[in-house]
Amino acid sequence: MADLLTYSSKFNLPNISTKQIRFFNHSKSIRVHQFVPHCTSRLPFQHKEKASIFSLKECAFSIALAIGLVTGVPSPTYAFPTNPALSELSVLISGPPIKDPGALLRYALPINNKAIREVQKPLEDITESLKVSGQKALDSVERNVRQASRALKQGRPLILSGLAESKRDNGKELLDKLEVGLGDFQKVVEEKKREAVAPKQKELLQYVGAVEEDMVDGFPYEVPEEYRNMPLLKGRATVDMKVKVKDNPNVDECVFRIVLDGYNAPVTAGNFIDLVERHFYDGMEIQRADGFVVQTGDPKGPAEGFIDPSTEKPRTIPLEIMVEGDKAPVYGASLEELGLYKAQTKLPFNAFGTMAMAREEFEDNSASSQVFWLLKESELTPSNANILDGRYAVFGYVIQNEDYLADLKVGDVIESVQVVSGLDNLANPSYKIAG
Template sequence: MAAAIVSCHSQCCSSTLVSSRRLSPRIPTNYLSCLRTESPNAAVSPRRFGPRCSSGSNKKWQPGNQEKGGLSSLKECAISLALAVGLVAGDPSLSPSTGIAYAAAPALPDLAVLISGPPIKDPEALLRYALPINNKAIREVQKPLEDITDSLKVAGLKALDSVERNVRQASRALKQGKSLILAGLAESKKDHGVQLLEKLEAGMDELQQIVEDRNRDAVAPKQKELLQYVGGVEEDMVEGFPYEVPEEYRSMPLLKGRATVDMKVKVKDNPNLEECVFRIVLDGYNAPVTAGNFVDLVERHFYDGMEIQRADGFVVQTGDPEGPAEGFIDPSTEKPRTIPLEIMVDGEKEPVYGATLEELGLYKAQTKLPFNAFGTMAMARDEFEDNSASSQVFWLLKESELTPSNANILDGRYAVFGYVTENEDYLADLKVGDVIESMQVVSGLDNLANPSYKIAG
């Protein structure tokens, strides 16, 4: 298929077609030439991890400086991008002057949406808030614990004054809301939830002592541990699967809950990284068909030995098999298996299927799984076929003025179904040709319904 690429200039936009059969998020790979240089605080600092990633240096990744564009406003650049997204894929041998047909420019969301409150960018926080629960008491414990991250941005020991306020607020919320939290636990998971709450209470006291001892370095690891307890308690509030998948998709592999996948990548010709294991949490509560399809393919070892096929600083992508097919061919039917576009809108109880939010007129709707986090995982598809996704997946790397968190032009157009939660910053080091040695489901496989890999491996 043809992928549209746009370069923005001061007075006009020139468009070219690039031949490629891979399905891609149709955001032009060089569209950033339209944008202003990103602010310094947009830089992404790699986290420190254990031996799961071996590297040749302590290289820090930062987004490259973007060329300043000549367009006078973000709105003009957004219109240019909309024209690119609206290109009708044609014969890639045709020239721009003879082979491009333009669809009507899609309606753009109000650009005021791009200016919103501070977005949540932490993948694990996004997963916590995406759980289908409504328990204000546990959220009031969660929020100040998450705010510790911002408190630690202050230099030196002075940061601990803010951390101490965060800890006291969280401890007070836990004490005052404990009965409501206990009442919110699912009956079948109550014992486990109670155990986690006890660990949370003890850990809160330990964090308070860490702050009193002025041990700044110990704060973040303890914060992470406590938030894992919080997330566990919140998961223990979900009783079963909260809705019925539409009948036409009910027989497909469905992930009715969450699963965790480890993706081990062997890196070629990169002095900074030799191999890495990326941990991915898949959210079947909000994307059961999409996540279920992926888990089923992982269990078939579909991705094992496959190369990274796109790595351009905007996304990392893989999943295009050898041969003419653009997706997975089910050996039991000898036909391509495609899945519907699946989007969960914030505030709704079940996803919408087969249409983008733009097509539904929901221009300002927020998605439950937004493209906020570095390493957001989504399905690639044909831009003009909503239900054409199969096996090609991508991870978002770039955040810019046109793809800001909480108002991303990809939100509602592509199905997000998970986030990379460990070593996500190393995604930026991957190159085309790096090999996925293995993908393995390490937890949550029991949440997969209708696993077709058991029928025909």
Template structure:
């Protein structure tokens, strides 16, 4: 099992596989968007019953030709039925301050699914384009869908993306403030109380097929407020701008080790390395565990809210035997191996995941050591950052 080390001390090593680490059951969810939706701090079964069949359409569309539309039709009927039956329960779960917005979206989603259902039943390819344009008006900046010519099944998949985004926005409207208090010893650190998104622009060397790429990354402060807050704070300091990719071996892409003897971020106000605790949120818990791996806590069967399931899972590196030694070095998981299958991943519960690459993640595999991060910019959610040390430092 390859380790994730940049330096002699700062790395994410992989201990021997525990017999109990393979007991996590259930079909693995590998789509980063779906993982982020399920990681939201909500408990509303009704909206999940709408979300699931919409996401299942992705699998339905893998069937060749128009036969795929038969499965898509069943998916849409199921989602539409669940929305009608559970609409009042969904509305009751909306945060009071966001209720009007959520109801408006639900109404649009309900009408849109009825129209999509008719489009699929009619096998009416020409009706797909105007319907998509209508939906794009509602979605706005939540997604940019590229229109392309193709068969009805392919076009329908883009409509489905819009509906899933509707469901996600409604789910986000169910979150009313930040759901718990960070432990007092970490409360003064930069914290991301919610979600944020960044665009990471990388200049690629010696690749005739790819000169530059922008990776869109969603950071989840609901489940990793200290870890995500530390990263956003460093982004705002331009810490990563101009830094090279320091490892790219087909298993992970890594960066974050600054020049010089330091292995992490040196806080100018203290002239010491700023470190953050290991932070792991477990499914069913109200707040993260700090300072210990799940194995050390005896939680062998626990499932993390942010698992290493998706291509482009983003996490913090740390020293092997120091749980609270993470600082600035980050890595992205590229692929499953024999010891890191989705839902039974020995990295889960040992390293703090705090986000996923949601756009252009496939291009991570094309990055090489020496490629340069031209910039990382926060494009949304900066107002969720509290205690920003970059402001204090000026």
């Protein structure tokens, strides 16, 4: 088992030529959106049961086997290392990964303010507290709320000092709302309204995330010169993807809300939002849905990506990976090729609904328009131990209705993808160029 976990971050993925499965070739207002995307069910809503729990060995083996399954070719024979280093393995599985997309996005912001993180952490821990039954859960939630309130009171001066000057007024207003919300939360717990805990937690974490975004003062680095004139998302944007579902008795249509992270993937996210504004994905079918990923973006005809009408040539973008601790992404090479086997990616494949770019296995800079969403959580294969981190460019997460991705099938139609916010963060928008 140790061999499998260690080696899974280092092997080369098999070569595939079929384009449909290229992925496995290996203002100033408060910015908390009230609109909630929806899914329309043909049947009354029923709770989705989680998949059955495999043993650790079975799960890891299934991940390795998935390579052959999703590519449509026989699984290759792997030569596993004979003497894996236990110290390396301990690094790979040292702690449980963060799987919540909202938390991943908060921690991915280019900020360093311990005071706000000390407010954030106990609020996020409420999710674990609620897994306990009975009164013990609410007792634990109450401790979480008190800890967050205390951290906000003690750390408020440091939080205020961390706000960008141009966003200071907005940040102060958010902190006031957060303080009031924590007081309301305390009353919810005291009145034992367990059903109100999760919605209140989500609301307050939205305030926390908005405060953290107000700490970012401009775009934090220069994109390399060779990519500087491409569409670049210098910040974040939110899009809604509406999908018409066919032949599914449970779901008729669904709107997926997606946050694109240009701080950590400006070229990749910029390319996507530029295509969204061209309506490139509108009317396109889901082209792959195999239980491991959902994928689309392959246009009709011989082209495997976007043909820019202004040049009549394919537009491709470089592989773009932000490493934890670095100030700018690495371009044009996977972390494996760079020998960075233990490096943690800033945007990991931890969350159900992680969004990334497909590309050719042996061509790092071949991504164009094909995108995919992961349908697995990295519970047993933490960051940098799975088969995706550092090989494919993550640039966003589905933050609402992500569970419904598993209901999508090949042939379901993307009716529209629309930008909800953040379009003003797009630099060099090529969609505005005539022709």
